[in-house]
Amino acid sequence: MAPVRPHTPEDGAMVGRHAQCVRHDNASPLTYRGTNTWVLANPAECTGVVVDPGPDEAGCLEHIVRACEQRGLEVRAVLLTHDHADHAGCAAAAGERFGAPVLGLRDGSLRPGPLAIDGVDLPMEVLALPGHSSDSVGFYVPDGDLIVTGDVLFAQSPTMVCWPDGRMGDYLASLDALAHFVVAQGVQRLCTAHGAVIEDPRQRIEAARAHRTRRLNQVVAAVRSGIPADAPALVEAIYNDVAPDLHDAAVRSVNAQLRYAYDEGLLQERGTL
Known part of the structure; x- marks a missing residue:
């Protein structure tokens, strides 16, 4: 029997009482079924934040605006998990539309630790999770x-791991930190x-770390066996289960x-990366 694929939230679906998924129509090999924007709010309040407003594509911002209007929600901040275009492409426009600050780690407007947004009664914490990118963070909502x-x-x-900005050592450390935080x-x-x-x-998290370790071991073994320490050559040799795109x-x-x-x-090392 084929494994059951994880279920992607429907556009507009609530996950628990605090998070709403607004899914954009930018499906691709890298974005899967599209970017998930997350609208976070205390269910007893009429203010909240938007996390990762999505790409700079027609309709993305209006999609978020409609979702917030339907809930009677005023957006007080636009938060970025990182600054890649499929997450932050319309961030500046979103900030202007909502009259709200855009906060991210890259420009120093976010820092790890407790996060308080003026007018939003929703405790949050910023978690530094570099690796995919150097500015990757998570947003913890205790309630x-x-x-x-x-x-x-x-x-x-x-x-x-988006080399060279993303680093494998950082990514493995972030998985370990995330695992510890989840348990604690x-x-x-x-x-x-x-x-x-x-x-x-x-x-x-354990599965992701095991996958990374397995791939690392494959790369090391391949180079030791005589395959050039060249990324395209190694992909050709050991990533035969990865789609061409x-x-x-x-x-x-x-x-x-x-x-x-x-x-x-x-x-x-014999060359330079």
């Missing part, structure tokens, strides 16, 4: 037992940026794995 995780983790597939705080759900909500955080993403991840292997002394 909802959830974290909005951006591209750090997916239910349906591995994530990409009793987090029940990870609201991802593409695809399904992760309802089994500990198991999925994900080849470029695999090359970036392999470059990140090579850099990590050199830094950790698993391979001897």
Whole structure:
């Protein structure tokens, strides 16, 4: 029997009482069924925040505006899990439309730790989760037992380490930190940026780390066997289970794995990445 694919939230669906998924129509090999924008609010209040407003494509911003208007919700901040275009492409326009600040780690407007938004009665915490990108963060909502995780983790597939901005060592450390936080705080759900909500955080984090370790071991073994330490050559040799339209993403991840292997002394560097 084929494995059951994780269920992507319907557009507009509530996840618990605090998070609403607004899904954009920008499906692609990298964005899966589209980018999930998350609208977070205290269910007893009429103010909230928008996380990852999505790409700079026609209709994306109006889609969010309609969802908030239907709930009678005033947006007081636009938050970014990271600044990639499929998440932040319309961030400036969203900030202008809502008359709200756009906050992200890249420009220093966000910092790890407790996050208080003026006029929003919703405790949140910013978690630094670099690796996919250097500016990746998560947003923990204690009252909802959830974290909005951006591209750090997916239910349906591995994530990409976006070398050179993303680093494998950072990514592995972030998975470990996230696992510890999930256990310590009793987090029940990870609201991802593409695809399904992760309802089994500990198991999925463990699976992601095991996958990364397995791929790293494959890269190291391949280079030691005589295959050139060249990302396209290694993808051709060991990523035969990856679709052709994900080849470029695999090359970036392999470059990140090579850099990590050199830094950790698993391979001897002969060139420069």
